[in-house]
Amino acid sequence: MNLCSYVVQNNSMKIAIVIFDKFTDIDLWLMWDLLNRVRIEGWEVKILGEKESHLSATNIEVKTHGLIDEADDSDAVLFVSGQGTRDAIADENWLAKFNLNPEKQFIGSICSGSLILAKLGLLEGKTVTTYPTAKTTLESFGVEVVEKPFIAHENIATAGGCLAQQYLIHWVIEGLVDKDWADLVVKAIQPVGEGLFFDDAEDLKKLYAPLKAKAV
Secondary structure (H helix, E strand, O other): OOHHHHHHHOOOEEEEEEOOOOEOHHHHHHHHHHHOOOOOOOEEEEEEEOOOEEEEOOOOEEEOOEEHHHHHHOOEEEEOOOOHHHHHHOOHHHHOOOOOOOOOOEEEEEHHHHHHHHHOOOOOOOEEOOOHHHHHHHHOOOOEEOOOOEEEEOOEEEEOOHHHHHHHHHHHHHHHOOHHHHHHHHHOOOOEOOOEOHHHHHHHHHHHOOOOOOOO
8 A cells, every 4th residue: 555545545644844942943833834734634734742842933922733752653754953953963862753654754854853853763764865964974974965856765855955944845745645745735835936926826726725624
């Protein structure tokens, strides 16, 4: 059974964004915004951390929706980046809380979030990408780092550069839903006249359509 079939049969579309103190702000908010444009019943996006709230790199307090223990039960797990990744990969107790399974989950990172994937042993034998300032550290794990915006190997992916999130999010949405939804979500943030056009107005309404209330 492939991963898409697993998700459909279990009616599960839970996406976890993992944060920590000193995470890069845009790496959370762009992911959060794009993922929440998917209007599919059962689609649920959560911000997870080890505490009830974490401080971003610009000192903004962000409340979490749950603890990182929930990541193992999510259909997609995405790690943000920032200086906090260095503290995270040095904390064996924090790392031990993850038991991720790429056979049943999409697992990805943006920029230095790749350091966490490497420390969890998920990048062995794979080419990857990351942010320039994290390249040397990532290579110290014996990983081959390639100068590309996005690299996916089956259900594990790394993206390098904040705006490369659009490729990472497209990958997740296409894998869990379909390519049409992925294309529409990414199109919505392109510059007008360069990927996004006035003729797209009707299709864009799908991104803001109200979801049906769940039956009690």
